[in-house]
Amino acid sequence: MLISLKLVLLIILTCLWICCAVAARNTLNQGEKFNSSHRLVSKGGLFTLLFIKQEYRPFSWDGKDFGFYLAIQYTDSLTGSSGGEDVSHPIWLANREDAIADESGALIIDATGLKITRHGGNPIQLFSFHSTNSPTNNISLVLQGSGNLVLQHYANNSNITTILWQSFDYPTDTFLPGMKLGFSRDKNWSLSSWLSQSIPAPGAFNLKWDPLQERLVVWLRDEMVYWTSGENLANIRLADSNKDYNFTKVSNGDEQYVHYTLRPTWLTKYRRMVMNYDGDLYARDVNVLDSYFCAGDSTKGGCERWEGPKCRSNGDKYEMKTVTTTYPSSTSHSTYNKSVTLYDCKDMCWKDCKCLGVYAGDDYKYGLGCHFLIGPYVEGDIRGDSYQVITRPQTEKSLLELMTSDEMGEITEFQDGNNGHNLNIYSPKLINSATNCFSPENLLGKGGFGPVFKGTMPSGQAVAIKRLSRGSGQGLVEFKNELILIAKLQHTNLVRLLGFCIQGEEKMLVYEYMPNKSLDFFIFDESKRKLLDWSMRFRIIEGIAQGLLYLHKYSRLRIIHRDLKLSNILLDENMNPKISDFGMARIYKTSEVEPNTNRIVGTYGYMAPEYAMEGTFSVKSDVYSFGVMMLEIVSGKKNTSNFQFDRPINLVGYAWELWKHGASLELVDPTLKDSCSKNQVLKCITLGLLCVEDSPLDRPTMSDVISMLNGEMQLPLPKRPAFSTARNMVEINSRVEKEKENYTINGLSMSEMDAR
Numbered sequence: 001m002l003i004s005l006k007l008v009l010l011i012i013l014t015c016l017w018i019c020c021a022v023a024a025r026n027t028l029n030q031g032e033k034f035n036s037s038h039r040l041v042s043k044g045g046l047f048t049l050l051f052i053k054q055e056y057r058p059f060s061w062d063g064k065d066f067g068f069y070l071a072i073q074y075t076d077s078l079t080g081s082s083g084g085e086d087v088s089h090p091i092w093l094a095n096r097e098d099a100i101a102d103e104s105g106a107l108i109i110d111a112t113g114l115k116i117t118r119h120g121g122n123p124i125q126l127f128s129f130h131s132t133n134s135p136t137n138n139i140s141l142v143l144q145g146s147g148n149l150v151l152q153h154y155a156n157n158s159n160i161t162t163i164l165w166q167s168f169d170y171p172t173d174t175f176l177p178g179m180k181l182g183f184s185r186d187k188n189w190s191l192s193s194w195l196s197q198s199i200p201a202p203g204a205f206n207l208k209w210d211p212l213q214e215r216l217v218v219w220l221r222d223e224m225v226y227w228t229s230g231e232n233l234a235n236i237r238l239a240d241s242n243k244d245y246n247f248t249k250v251s252n253g254d255e256q257y258v259h260y261t262l263r264p265t266w267l268t269k270y271r272r273m274v275m276n277y278d279g280d281l282y283a284r285d286v287n288v289l290d291s292y293f294c295a296g297d298s299t300k301g302g303c304e305r306w307e308g309p310k311c312r313s314n315g316d317k318y319e320m321k322t323v324t325t326t327y328p329s330s331t332s333h334s335t336y337n338k339s340v341t342l343y344d345c346k347d348m349c350w351k352d353c354k355c356l357g358v359y360a361g362d363d364y365k366y367g368l369g370c371h372f373l374i375g376p377y378v379e380g381d382i383r384g385d386s387y388q389v390i391t392r393p394q395t396e397k398s399l400l401e402l403m404t405s406d407e408m409g410e411i412t413e414f415q416d417g418n419n420g421h422n423l424n425i426y427s428p429k430l431i432n433s434a435t436n437c438f439s440p441e442n443l444l445g446k447g448g449f450g451p452v453f454k455g456t457m458p459s460g461q462a463v464a465i466k467r468l469s470r471g472s473g474q475g476l477v478e479f480k481n482e483l484i485l486i487a488k489l490q491h492t493n494l495v496r497l498l499g500f501c502i503q504g505e506e507k508m509l510v511y512e513y514m515p516n517k518s519l520d521f522f523i524f525d526e527s528k529r530k531l532l533d534w535s536m537r538f539r540i541i542e543g544i545a546q547g548l549l550y551l552h553k554y555s556r557l558r559i560i561h562r563d564l565k566l567s568n569i570l571l572d573e574n575m576n577p578k579i580s581d582f583g584m585a586r587i588y589k590t591s592e593v594e595p596n597t598n599r600i601v602g603t604y605g606y607m608a609p610e611y612a613m614e615g616t617f618s619v620k621s622d623v624y625s626f627g628v629m630m631l632e633i634v635s636g637k638k639n640t641s642n643f644q645f646d647r648p649i650n651l652v653g654y655a656w657e658l659w660k661h662g663a664s665l666e667l668v669d670p671t672l673k674d675s676c677s678k679n680q681v682l683k684c685i686t687l688g689l690l691c692v693e694d695s696p697l698d699r700p701t702m703s704d705v706i707s708m709l710n711g712e713m714q715l716p717l718p719k720r721p722a723f724s725t726a727r728n729m730v731e732i733n734s735r736v737e738k739e740k741e742n743y744t745i746n747g748l749s750m751s752e753m754d755a756r
């Protein structure tokens, strides 16, 4: 009974979702209610207005301190098609200081103005008609193509549109083209940082325009200058990476402000300026690495920055630890003041050389204040309390120092000590010269995690260099440790990681170079696909299967790839397939952004239904993607192609219909007519269909796949594949739950698997 109820609910929800997706509008009219199931999409589709779920208070223990916000986000970050990580950060939030407890929030324009209503709480008034004596009808709310949410009045007798309220007047931490920073008679436009990486409430920093010195200033709590652009925006102009940002100063009687336009390039789509919660200002884009607007050290180009007290040094940072204060000198003192934020508390401690850390337990969580850790303590005692402790990671420091010192060789070997596998650290200088300063001619492609460049080492060896887009949020030591693990994954069907390079904030991975590009380049190209006869394709399928089996089973890490697709299968000089981009989920620890229900890693069309719909992931989801790839390799058609049967269907559906009617050979790429072995081809199609079964439990494991490929195991008959019905979804999910538990035991990180 319960199950069937849930099922009905699921179907209703699915319907709603589809209805909403179809009815993408950019306008909310008077009298209409915009609730947490609705969306407005700007003309052009770049931005979406919706309610999102996001952390709202510091020090959450259980990860459950989430609330709902009315937010504007890049549409692509909601559909997963943007690839990168950073686009998921909300552009704007209406109620950053007042999260809504549940999904009851609704935006309406009523007789009083524009407001968000909710159950069990006061409405949040965004605009009030009375305050401005403005007209109260013919009002609408429009999400404009620029990302500006505008409440406007339209007088149809004069054709005049009046703006009553706009989100651009209330920026959060993001400065978009078209926004203003500065002053008018009745408005101040400034940015204010988030409280932390994941909490949107206003934090410690503000970005303001200083019209006297014509400079941008980041203020720490409006008291201390943390950063300036230098007079006349000098630093902004100087930095090469920011040359596409064209700032213009405007000063007239009423207004003094600065705004910018972007020089159009192929990269401008998500370009914007964002102030991070720690006060740093970034030029941000999805695939190109973020760049600071100012290199950050006080000696450079007029940039000023607040320096910590003498007792703290560069690598020091806060780290969450369980500690017990030791008798008798367990002195810790506290201030009980609700308006002292986490940042303030940490900052007060930072400046006090006696302070070792701040308490991060429930008291703080419930707003009681800030405790300082003063006396000696013991780490790692389970009876202890949770503190944010200031640590000095020696290795991290030395790695940093190494990266910035003149003594660093061009290539430094990093021994992990265990079984002698080495990882190279390449100097930024070497990488720059190898790629000719990342010149566009050396750009090999743009992957989900950043652009990839070809490089030539002084020895003549060709390498592929992936510039990671920001968002890994990892410290250097953790990053290096992950890379050492990943470098240990060695298999002929995996692309080999040679090393890495760190330049300031920028992280780069260096891989062996694959001269024959990726499989999609051949399979989806009319003429190139002729170069791959059946025996080559079969060998490629076997190779991918072996590589995947290794990742799932024989490597100690048990890697789930999560983004398998033909463009991630690279080909060496002998056309051997090599899986690339594995282990990226480990490098991109995404737990911080995970609460955002809408962020799902992976490429649509290759994603297993349980992942696309539920965000649950297992090795069987990789098997699903493998099945889609097999069908693509056999047919030469993209999964995303449309096929006409008795109705339009996708490749998986088409393969199924042909198989059901005993006409599977019609699926086969015509260029394979002469070279293919009918038995092998039919086996591959059937196996492909088995891999895309609806239920993960019905899909074979990769070892089954290999046994079936080489004839050691009989193929069962496939069932109707995924996405054809909503049948049994609930049941499947509960089974997937169980499967997940087992993977937990085997040491996989759950935070990577559960996007909800």
Ligand SMILES: *[C@@H]1O[C@H](CO)[C@@H](O)[C@H](O)[C@H]1NC(C)=O
Binding pocket: 035, 036, 037, 038, 103
């Ligand atoms: C939102 O409103 C629609 C009607 O437009 C309703 O069917 C749906 O249940 C509402 N969703 C929520 C979460 O309240």
Ligand SMILES: *[C@@H]1O[C@H](CO)[C@@H](O)[C@H](O)[C@H]1NC(C)=O
Binding pocket: 137, 138, 155, 156, 157
């Ligand atoms: C819109 O304004 C016109 C006058 O400008 C008025 O006649 C009309 O009733 C208004 N429409 C609505 C829906 O309020």
Ligand SMILES: *[C@@H]1O[C@H](CO)[C@@H](O)[C@H](O)[C@H]1NC(C)=O
Binding pocket: 156, 157
């Ligand atoms: C303005 O629009 C309203 C309906 O929205 C209509 O009744 C009225 O006639 C229009 N007025 C003019 C001058 O077009």
Ligand SMILES: *[C@@H]1O[C@H](CO)[C@@H](O)[C@H](O)[C@H]1NC(C)=O
Binding pocket: 156, 157, 158, 159
């Ligand atoms: C308003 O605009 C419409 C269409 O652009 C035009 O036909 C109409 O004459 C305009 N009305 C006024 C009062 O300007």
Ligand SMILES: *[C@@H]1O[C@H](CO)[C@@H](O)[C@H](O)[C@H]1NC(C)=O
Binding pocket: 183, 185, 186, 187, 188
């Ligand atoms: C804008 O800021 C200035 C200086 O910081 C302040 O004097 C003024 O009152 C502010 N105006 C508004 C409307 O907030």
Ligand SMILES: *[C@@H]1O[C@H](CO)[C@@H](O)[C@H](O)[C@H]1NC(C)=O
Binding pocket: 246, 247, 248, 261, 263
């Ligand atoms: C920058 O923008 C201004 C006006 O906004 C324009 O006049 C100028 O040509 C632009 N400069 C560049 C280099 O694009």
Ligand SMILES: *[C@@H]1O[C@H](CO)[C@@H](O)[C@H](O)[C@H]1NC(C)=O
Binding pocket: 337, 338, 339, 340, 344
């Ligand atoms: C609490 O902290 C705020 C901000 O630091 C400060 O302005 C205020 O005076 C403090 N209140 C008390 C009672 O100490």
Ligand SMILES: *[C@@H]1O[C@H](CO)[C@@H](O)[C@H](O)[C@H]1NC(C)=O
Binding pocket: 515, 516, 531, 572, 573, 574, 575
């Ligand atoms: C693969 O690369 C090798 C070496 O660059 C080249 O000789 C060969 O022709 C390429 N094969 C195909 C099918 O392009």
Ligand SMILES: *[C@@H]1O[C@H](CO)[C@@H](O)[C@H](O)[C@H]1NC(C)=O
Binding pocket: 738, 739, 742
């Ligand atoms: C999980 O492991 C238990 C015990 O090892 C086993 O009985 C169960 O079948 C496993 N579940 C799945 C879904 O593999």
Ligand SMILES: CC(=O)N[C@H]1CO[C@H](CO)[C@@H](O)[C@@H]1O
Binding pocket: 604, 605, 606, 607, 639, 640, 641, 649, 650, 651, 652, 653, 722, 723
């Ligand atoms: C565009 C398209 O048809 N993509 C499909 C690829 O395959 C998956 C799984 O069958 C579908 O969900 C996608 O819709």
